[in-house]
Amino acid sequence: MSSQKRRFMAQETMQEKRVAIQESAAFQYVRNALNLKEIDDSAAFGLLTPLFEKIALNGANGLISEEETARLLSGPYLPDTTFAVVDIETTGGRPPQHRITELAAVKVRAGEVVDSRDVLVNPGREIPWNVVRLTGITDAMVADKPGLMEALPGFLDFVDGCVFVAHCANFDLHFLQYYAQEFLERDFSPPVLCTFELANRLLPGQKRFNLGELSTALGLLDSEEVRHRALSDAEATAQIFIRFTQMCRLLGLDSLESLLEFQQPEEGVPPPMAEGIRLDPAKIDSLPRDRGVYRLYDKDEKLVFAGKANDIRRAVRDMFYPRNRSAGRFALRLKGVRHVEAKSLRSELAMNVEAFRAMRESSLVNGNHSVAGGGFLRLSTGGARPGVSFVSRLARDGARYYGPFRKKAQLADLLEAICAAFPLPYQAPEGYRDAKKRGAFRGGKRPPRLPDSEYAALFEALRGILEGRLPQEDERIFSLLKKAWGEEGPSPGKLKRHIARLHHLVRMYALSGPSVERRRLIIVEPGQTREERYCYFIKDGLLAHEISFERSEPPVRVLEEKVEEIFLNESFEGRKADPEDLYEATVFASWMRRELMDGFMLNLEGRTPPARVMEALLGALDDPQAAGTTITL
Structure with missing residues (x-):
């Protein structure tokens, strides 16, 4: 008998069985018991047939009897629960x-x-x-x-x-x-x-x-x-x-x-461990199921690979028990791994920072340090690249950076809105070719070339909008833009609509705040335990200092000295802004844009007295309702 004929006979048998189910008294009994009278016969059949196929077979025709159905459904279900x-x-x-x-x-x-x-x-x-x-x-x-x-x-x-x-x-x-x-x-x-x-x-x-x-x-x-x-x-x-x-x-x-x-999902046959792996499976099974960072070491204690995961055990297990060819090829590079270290972290930020530092030290490539998602919006009033542009990395070049954005489409929309309202030069790299083609000139005009002296006022106005300092109804902005465009620009009605759309996108993308490199923050997040706290001091967008302590015993004197040294001492320069520090700054910026706060944040504006900063900091540590909030001083 051919395989095609066997399949046909199996399908025919299955169809006969389903017809028998639909016509059985038990089927109608269950339909009434579940109060499915409001749905038609076809829908009820599709809903209940898989259930009947799962029920233990009873009787010569392979169907459960009406009497057995009535017995199973009689009386209250788990009456004491x-x-x-x-x-x-x-x-x-x-x-x-x-x-x-x-x-x-x-x-x-x-x-x-x-x-x-x-x-x-x-x-x-x-x-x-x-x-x-x-x-x-x-x-x-x-x-x-x-x-x-x-x-x-x-x-x-x-x-x-x-x-x-x-x-x-x-x-x-x-x-x-x-x-x-x-x-x-x-x-x-x-x-x-x-x-x-x-x-x-x-x-x-x-x-x-x-x-x-x-x-x-x-x-x-x-x-x-x-x-x-x-x-x-x-x-x-x-x-x-x-x-x-x-x-x-x-x-x-x-x-x-x-x-x-x-209710637990049915699991298929688990994949075998990849060939050549010498890591003891018991070490994988002993890993925590928590969020955190893991490190893989070889026999010489050299860090081979590092990563982060919401479930450390599952992530590591998937690496050594690959489910597809791509994962299998990567597993071949882990043959030298002998043991695994895991660090559970209750904070998304602490996990990202720890993972970033661990990845830098690993021998296998863990990424290129470009920001995930859409990148940054860059505003520059001078130098070799004046104007508005998209970049995937943060730099210390005197420009202002806003973001990072979650998607490239958000940056494309924002650039379009900016260039529709402001006659500014723009740049979009190859990765943003579609946005460059649209170029914010969809329904708009190509910007005129202005004297360099006039660009300063335009950039200051744009920064005010991006940082939420200027209201949508500000007539000064409208007059400034109308003058800058001259006769070549959009009509007054269109210009007002362009300005309104720009304000709308700024609110929607939660940009209202200082540019990345201008931020002065104290971020307090949970550490490895519920009581431990990691405190990060951010000055001008860069991590200036960090300290860990128990929530119930904060080092008040040390914290106060650091606040005064970092934020009030004009001669404090902090760490040198090398490329690694800028990559780390991107980690903090990405975390803030994604709204993944597990602790609280102090946003310092101006020269806030240390006593006021410490009062807010200690008060927030004692108040559980402060978690997830930003306190502006």
Whole structure:
């Protein structure tokens, strides 16, 4: 028998089996039990057939009987277990930089909703406009609501002793665990069930697993008006979860332990260790699952390779157990590795700085030190390269640098907006060819050549806009630009629209602040433990000094001396700005642009007295709510 004929016969057998499933009494019984009457026959068949194929076969025709189905679904499911279905709304994606704006939980016991709670929370900061559009929660709605330190204890008491259930549970759980620990010194480690993971296991034919798609697939009412509010999302998740528990009963999952185990993704056969590797596998298995930096050494204690990862063990394991040819070729270069060192770090910045320094020392190439993403916007009023340009690296050449940007498209848009409003010379390297072609002249005019003396005022005005110092309605800017363009420029209406768009992009890309090389900052971030702190002193964009200490015992005298020496002593020059220091400055600049703060930052403007700096610094160390904030002095 040919292989083609065998495949055809197998497909025919599978089709017959599926028709038998659809026509069986058990299929209709389950459909009614899951309350899937609102969806059509075809959708119900597609939804339930994978479930029936997973059920242990029973009877001569390979189908579970109606009696067996009724037996499995009879009685309440885990009647002694209470599930708390939780949803939260936040100002962004990660604590502590982003805060909670709403907490909601729906309690489910024996397949029924038995209680619920919903609390609006004042995040203590402005809610971004894109979050307002998504959730409908405005600053006015939370202005008179309790802060998280007041609202969180009661909410945690409400869900205490329950199994934690959420859709994409890691997000909600991470926020609650972080703030429970940092604000309340309280451990929150419940058993966790994720409806997203359960959907992947129970509904393999479903293309999308977001809350709206699942609600529609299961025939639940889904209202756009109330979605993305915590209570309505928790209620929808609860109804999905109740149906999922019924499906799990049919699979014989009759305990909480079996349910927790079932939600884990099915893993294929793990790849073998690469040939020639002499590293003891036990050393890999002993690595932490934390965020941090790892170093690979050979038998002579020479650093072969270094890197960073959110899960150190997984990252190192993937290097020595390659999953594809490219990874296999790289593994051949690691044959000499004999041991691994790992350093767990709680801060994204501390990890990036440590990794950068480790990569410089490794014998294998770890990158070219160019900034990730789109690079910098460079403003220069003189020298060999006057004008506005894109660069991928920071330099100490008297120009001003803004960024780094996350994407080249952002730089292209910004250059277009600048050159549409300002008659300035521009430069774009080969990597920005598309932007150079558009060249900010889309719908605009080629800039006239001005006397060198007139460019200074234009650059000063542009810096004012980029740094957020000039309002959009400033008529002086409009008059200056209209005069500079002369008769060759855009019409007054177009010019005003160009200026407005430039202001909009500056706000959208969060550029409002000093250029990179003008920054004077004190950054305090968590270290290897929850109590350890790394303190970085940044002067003129470069790292001038760093110190580590315990949060409960800050070296007050040393910190005060460094503040006075670095920021008030005019003769202090700090470290020489060699290329490595500039690369390191890019690490700090990239971190600030990506909004990945785990501690807090003091932004020093002018000659702030040391006593005031120390008061703010020590106050922020004692206040858990200071985490994720920038304090301007």
